[in-house]
Amino acid sequence: MNGQELTKSLAHAVISSRPEDSADAMREAEKGLLDFTAAAYAGRKDSGVKKLLHLLEGEGGKPIVPLIGQGKKASPLQAALLNGFVAHALDFDDVHSDVRGHPSAVILPALLSSAASRGEDERFFGAYILGVDVMARLGESIGSRHYEKGWHNTGTLGAIAAACAAGYAENLSIDELERAIGFAASQSAGMRVQFGTEMKPLHAGHAARSGLFAVKLAQSGFGGSDAALDGELGFFSLYGDLEKAQQALVNHWGAPWRIVDPGLWFKIYPFCSAAHHAADAIRHLIAEHAISAEKTERVEVVFPPGGDAALTESRPATGEEGRFSVEYVISLALNGQELMADRFSREPIPSGIRAFMERIHRVYDAGIRPDPKAVPKGRFTIVRAFLADGRVCExxxxxxxxxxxxxxSGQELIQKLKLALHPDEQKAEHLLSAIREKDIHRFLLQI
Amino acid sequence: MNGQELTKSLAHAVISSRPEDSADAMREAEKGLLDFTAAAYAGRKDSGVKKLLHLLEGEGGKPIVPLIGQGKKASPLQAALLNGFVAHALDFDDVHSDVRGHPSAVILPALLSSAASRGEDERFFGAYILGVDVMARLGESIGSRHYEKGWHNTGTLGAIAAACAAGYAENLSIDELERAIGFAASQSAGMRVQFGTEMKPLHAGHAARSGLFAVKLAQSGFGGSDAALDGELGFFSLYGDLEKAQQALVNHWGAPWRIVDPGLWFKIYPFCSAAHHAADAIRHLIAEHAISAEKTERVEVVFPPGGDAALTESRPATGEEGRFSVEYVISLALNGQELMADRFSREPIPSGIRAFMERIHRVYDAGIRPDPKAVPKGRFTIVRAFLADGRVCExxxxxxxxxxxxxxSGQELIQKLKLALHPDEQKAEHLLSAIREKDIHRFLLQI
Structure with a gap:
């Protein structure tokens, strides 16, 4: 493939796919919707939601699409924005290692708006599988420098992926999808400097809205480039790496679907996935060796070089900033706190927890070989506690x-949903049954 | 200034300015609004407007802000999007050489939405002066590589500039403006591959909406980075040149205001400003030497290297693509056509005009010195016609x-407005009088 045909190849691959034929992919998509619902419900009372709702109510709009957990509806574009924000508000939604970001919080809000406006959901799950696939392939194609330079992949890759997903759901022609990809590319944005603030989850909502808007523009016959990913002035040259994209964007399409392999990562903690290794490690040390803040003089956290790039906060002031702080997570755990959503709010961090963070130090070791099955690839974290009695455990x-x-397990996912909806067991059951039966319209009536 | 203080410095400079005290700047702002109005009215029947209107009507929204020339209103964010599109639809709106893009089509729609929603317009013209200033300074600070790589400055710089303008109009605190700048930065996008399509003018609307949304987010207390322009992961590192920004972003603030010097360029032709030199030259040759397509065997168009970067179409198929084609402009003129808006529509280019374009060739000459007063700096165009009778004139x-x-002249600007509103002389007079009296609310009642 040459650099002039990326857009056409991608649009063609999306439109001629039948991901519904893969039972594996459909099962993973069902899990993905379940986890998304749990994450969004867990975030439904986030203070940012209220601010956004107020702002959008000032604009007005036709109440067509339900806002998750709000008992309200909004216009399709507004709902895509708000549902994307809610799903990513706590950083409790899925990530995907090829994306280096959050696919479902972008793809699913766009698809829910599309399904609710049309009263049609036949291609919903197929579209979701494709959206995750495109976002994963964009992530691989854009190259690792993209994220490292400061782009937030959820925002910059999400709009194109959401446009491909909604484009499939709405049965665009190849011409329309080529243009939709370009409209989305021309709205692609999001900076990592926003990590630890409310703007970070809004990037997901913004990408969802941009992708849906791109599809609507294409359907209206709006004119735009049909080759916006291609060539020296195109998306990949501008945001990433054209050569890499030429190798990776559509090769081995659907074999396997990226929602199956490497698959989505469903979080058990409501904070940045890059701190999950350390969280598991410190909880293991507490369980095995009964260590605590009192007994611990110093903690070293060992990463491969660059493995902590997403953990931008070493001295967070609030729980929200603490979502991106391995120091905060470890300090919480050693101080006997559960790693639950209420610890990661906009409240200031208590002084005791803050003080202990001073004893935690990051170390980088390029000599340690990550497990070949490490997730994300090449990543590991070692937590090493130096105890007051002279012992060292890691x-x-x-x-x-x-x-x-x-x-x-399926049961653990269901538990995540029930916990998010607690104490409304009945709603959890209704949502679960709609998801299992892949009945998106019943699902929309419940959320 | 170090790289950690760009956002704060910019917010502080904007908030502590009193541009209304400069009579020169206020006079130029009045001219700018006049020219903007003419450009927007000239574009009001553009086919893209209908498509966007239909799409936005599907969304619904409170009818608060007038849509220029449409006899309709929309919600503030929607109106910013649509009015930005209309103003830039024909590429007949002002450009600014520091911006390398279109400031008023972004700044004014954001400010009109802000003024209409608040019923308050005291700071309107000051805010406009500041918006142009910030956009010019961003253009200088971002460096020329930004545009050359493929970014569309109107889109990528416009959101931050519109946020600063609307932030001044709405009297934000410095904290709020710092965050608003970050919210705008996180939505900054727009690719040059869209030149010659309807998406190009939508970049202006998108930037206007993003800037206004950024201000609304800040007012709602939404959380975000207060230093999004700064440091290694910030806006300038990501999109341009941090070092240059540190030198240029706020130095010699207000001395002079950039709307005064170098000032806005008001177009006499509805196409890309980079082809205006050639248009003036060919019209001169026709007037002086009575040349025509029939008498001309070949035409050379000489640019400094890179001087035609914006002229992306050498063999356009439609009048719209022809807005970015020096070949089309020269072929039109030599074939006896007026360089008017109806020649730059989405209609296919007639075969005679197309055939003649084959005789026009671009040449680059790095040895020619541009006039020190050239606009844009370093630019010139020579049109050299080789006639059938052996003569060469240039x-x-x-x-x-x-x-x-x-x-x-003032009179020529008024003529541009009257032509755009033709045959509605009365509306032209009403608008003119509201602009002269700086009465934005009367202006809004008329548009």
């Missing part, structure tokens, strides 16, 4: 609980 | 009509 995690390779 | 333009240094 635990190493290469594949944390919830990640592909160490997956949550 | 004309050179360094500063085309309408550009700063060769400005339109």
């Amino acid at each position: 635990a190493r995690i290469d594949c944390p609980k919830g990640a592909p390779g160490n997956r949550l | 004309a050179r333009i360094d500063c085309p009509k309408g550009a700063p240094g060769n400005r339109l």
Whole structure:
């Protein structure tokens, strides 16, 4: 493939796919919707939601699409924005290692708006599988420098992926999808400097809205480039790596679907996935060796170089900033706190927890070989506690609980949903049954 | 200034400014609003407007802000999007050489939405002056590589500039404005591959909406980075050149205001400003030497290297693509056509005009010195016609009509407005009088 044909190849691959034929992919998509619902319900009372709702109510709009957990509806574009925010508000939603970001919080809000506006959901799950696939392939194609430079992949890759997903759901022609990809590319944005603030989850909502808007523009016959990913001035040259994209964007399409392999990572903690290894490790040390803050003089957290790039906060002031702080997570755990959503709110961090963070130090070791099955690839974290009695104990995690390779069971996922909806067991059951029967319209009536 | 303080410095400079005290700047702002109105009215029947209107009507929204020339209103964010599109639809709106893009089509729609929602317009013109200033300074700070790589400055710089303008109009605190700048930065996008399509003018609308949304988010207390322009992961590192920004972003603030010097360029032709030099030159040759397509065997168009970067279409198929084609402009003129809006529509280019374009060739000459007063700096175009009778005649333009240094008179600007509103002389008079009296609410009642 040459650099002039990326957009056409991608649009063609999406449109000619039948991901519904893969039972594996459909099963993973069902799990993905379940986990998304749990994450969004867990975030439904986030203070950012209220601010956004107020702002959108000032704009007005036709109440067509339900806002998850709000008992309200909004216009399709507004709902995509808000549902994307809610799903990612706590950083409790799935991640995907190829994306280096959050696919479902972008793809599913766009698809829910599309399904609710059309009263049609036949291609919903297929579209979701494709959206995750495209976002994973964009992540691989854009190259690791993209994230390292400061882009937030959820935002920058999400709009194109959501446009491909909604484009499939709405049965666009190849011409329309080529243009939709370009409209999405021209709205692709999001900076990592927003990590630890409310703007980070809004990037997911923004990408969902941009992708859906791109599809609507294409359907209206709006004119745009049909080759926006291609060539020297195109998306990959501008945001990433054109050569890599030429190799990776559509090769081995659907074999396997990326929602199956490497698969989505469903989180057991409501914070950045890059701190999950350390969280598992410190909980293991507490369980095995009964260590605590009192007994611990110093903690070293060992990463491969760059393995902590997402953990931008070493001295967070609030729980929200603490979502991106391995120091905060470890300090919480050693101080006997549960790693639950209420510890990661906009409240200031108590002084005792803060003080202990001073004893935690990051170390980088390029000499340690990550497990070949590590998730994400090449990543590990070692937590090493130096105790007051002179003992040193350590635990190493290469594949944390919830990640592909160490997956949550179906029962654990259901538990995540029930906990998020607690105490409304009945709603949890209704949602679960709609998801299992793949009945999106019943699902929309419940959320 | 170090790289950690760009956002704060910019927010502080904006908030502590009193641009209303400069009579020169206020006069230029009045001209800017006049020219913007003319450009938007000229574009009001563009086919893209209908598509966007239909799409936005599907969303619904409170009818608060007038849509220019449509006899309709929309919600503030929707109106910012649509009015930005309309103003830039024909590429007939002002450009600014520091921006390398279109400031007023972004700044003014954001400010009109803000003024209409609040019923308050005291700071409107000051905010406009500041918006142009910030966009010019961002353009200078981001460096020329930004545009050359493929970014569309109108889109990528416009959101932050519109946020600063609307932030001043709405009297944000410095904290709020710092965050608003970050919210805008996180939505900054737009690719040059869209040149010659309807998506290009939508970049202006998108930036206007993003800037206004950024201000609304900040007012709602939404959380975000207060230093999004700064440091290694910030806006300038990501999109451009941090070092340059540290030198240029706020130095010599207000001395002079950039709307005064170098000033806005008001267009006399509805196409890309990079082809205006050639248009003036060919019209000169036709007037002086009575040349025509029939008499001309070949035409050379000489640019400094890179001087035609914006002219992406050498063989356009439609008039719209022809907005970015020096070949089309020259072929039209030599075939006796007026360079008016109806020649730059989505209609296919007639075969005679297309055939003649084959005789037009671009040449680059790094040895020719541009006039020190050339606009844009370093730019010139020579049109050299080789006639069938053996004669060669040429004309050179360094500063085309309408550009700063060769400005339109007040009377010529009024003529542009009247032509755009033709045959509605009365509305033209009403708008003109509201603009002269700086009465934005009367202006909004008329548009």
